[in-house]
Amino acid sequence: MRILLLSDIHANLEALNACLEAAPAHDRIVNLGDVVGYGADPNAVIDSVRSHNGQVVRGNHDKAVSGVMNLEHFNPMAGLAALWTREQLTPENLDWLRELPQGPIHVPDLEQIQFVHGSPMDEDEYLVNTRDSLEPLMTASARISFFGHTHRQGGFTWNGEQTNIICPEYGSPDQLDSWDFPLRKDVRYLINPGSVGQPRDEDWRAAFAVLDSDRQRVEYFRVPYDVKTAQEKILDAGLPPRLATRLTTGR
Ligand code: ZN
Numbered sequence: 466m467r468i469l470l471l472s473d474i475h476a477n478l479e480a481l482n483a484c485l486e487a488a489p490a491h492d493r494i495v496n497l498g499d500v501v502g503y504g505a506d507p508n509a510v511i512d513s514v515r516s517h518n519g520q521v522v523r524g525n526h527d528k529a530v531s532g533v534m535n536l537e538h539f540n541p542m543a544g545l546a547a548l549w550t551r552e553q554l555t556p557e558n559l560d561w562l563r564e565l566p567q568g569p570i571h572v573p574d575l576e577q578i579q580f581v582h583g584s585p586m587d588e589d590e591y592l593v594n595t596r597d598s599l600e601p602l603m604t605a606s607a608r609i610s611f612f613g614h615t616h617r618q619g620g621f622t623w624n625g626e627q628t629n630i631i632c633p634e635y636g637s638p639d640q641l642d643s644w645d646f647p648l649r650k651d652v653r654y655l656i657n658p659g660s661v662g663q664p665r666d667e668d669w670r671a672a673f674a675v676l677d678s679d680r681q682r683v684e685y686f687r688v689p690y691d692v693k694t695a696q697e698k699i700l701d702a703g704l705p706p707r708l709a710t711r712l713t714t715g716r
Contacts, residue, residue, distance in 0.1 A: 468572065468676045470658040472497035472582075472613030474514070475526065476504030476550065477662025477712075480671035481513060483690035484661050487641055491675060495572065497613035497658070498524025498582035501562065502543065503708050504662050505698035507550045511558040520572065523565035524582045524614065525589050530554070531563035542705045549704060569607070575678055579607035583614040585655075591615050592655060595628040602628060602653050609654045611676070617666040618659025618674075618685055624652050631656065633685040638668070645684035656683055662695075663708075669715040 469491040474481050494517050501507040503526070514521060528534035529547045536544045554562070568581035568588055584590035584597075585605040591614055592598050598621035601610065612620075620631040631654075633644040648654065659672025666672075670687035677684070696709035 466678045467491040469494045470674045473499040473660035475662035476501045476507040476510045477695050478506035478509045479691040479695040480662045483688045484671050484673045487688045494519030495580050496521040498522050499526045501550050502526030503546050505702045522568040522570050527562050577608040580611045585610045611656050616660035618672045620656040622652050643686045648681040664715040667715050
C-alpha cells in the first residue's frame with residue numbers, strides 16, 4: 466500500500482494543489498492535522514481534503530478554530546488567524562472540523578503504524594529534538610509513528626541503543642525534489658512529512674511524504690508552489706502580514 470502523507474496544510478491552497486499535482490500514485494491519503502489556521506483559503510482547502518476521502522487526525526488549530534479547545538495557549542497571531550478562520554468557514558466545514566478524531570489513528574492492515582498530530586503520547590506536544598523524541602520512540606505502541614505539528618520535515622529513529630535524526634538531503638533548493646530511505650525492521654521511527662502550507666525548516670517549498678508499506682520505504686518530497694499568490698491572499702484578507710512574509714523563507 467502507498468499512503469500519501471500530508472500535514473499542516475494551514476489553509477494554503479496553492480501549496481496543497483502543488484503537492485497533489487506532484488504526488489506519485491498512491492492508494493490512500495492520511496492527513497496529520499492543522500488543515501486550517503494561518504492561511505487565507507480555509508473553505509477551499511477543507512473542500513479539497515474532504516473530496517479526497519482520506520483519513521484526517523485533528524490538529525491544535527483545527528481544535529481552536531472549531532471551538533474544541535479555547536485560544537488561551539495560542540500566541541496573538543495564531544489566535545487572530547483562528548478567529549478569522551472561524552468567521553470564514555461554512556457551517557458544514559466547521560462541523561467537519563469539530564468532529565475530526567484525536568490521534569493516534571490507524572489504517573486497516575498496518576498494525577505497526579500509527580498517525581498523530583503532535584506526539585504519540587500527547588496530541589499537542591512538539592517533537593523538535595532527539596531529547597523530545599526519546600520517550601515516545603521507546604514507549605509508542607506502534608513501531609512507526611507519523612507526526613506533524615513542528616512543521617519540520619524529517620524525524621527520529623531508535624535502534625535499541627541510541628536515537629538518530631532523519632534529515633532529508635536534497636540536491637536543489639528551488640525545484641521539485643525527493644529523497645527516500647528504507648525502513649529497517651529492528652528500528653523504531655517517528656517520521657514527519659513536513660508542512661504543506663507553512664514550512665519552518667528553512668525550506669520554502671511545500672513538503673509531503675509517501676509511505677510504501679510493501680517496499681518498506683518512505684520518500685520525502687519538496688515542491689515549489691505559487692508563494693506570491695498565497696501571500697497576496699493573506700494580506701488581502703487582513704491577516705497578520707508576518708503570516709505572509711514567513712512563507713518566503715520557510716521559517
Ligand atoms: Zn501546524
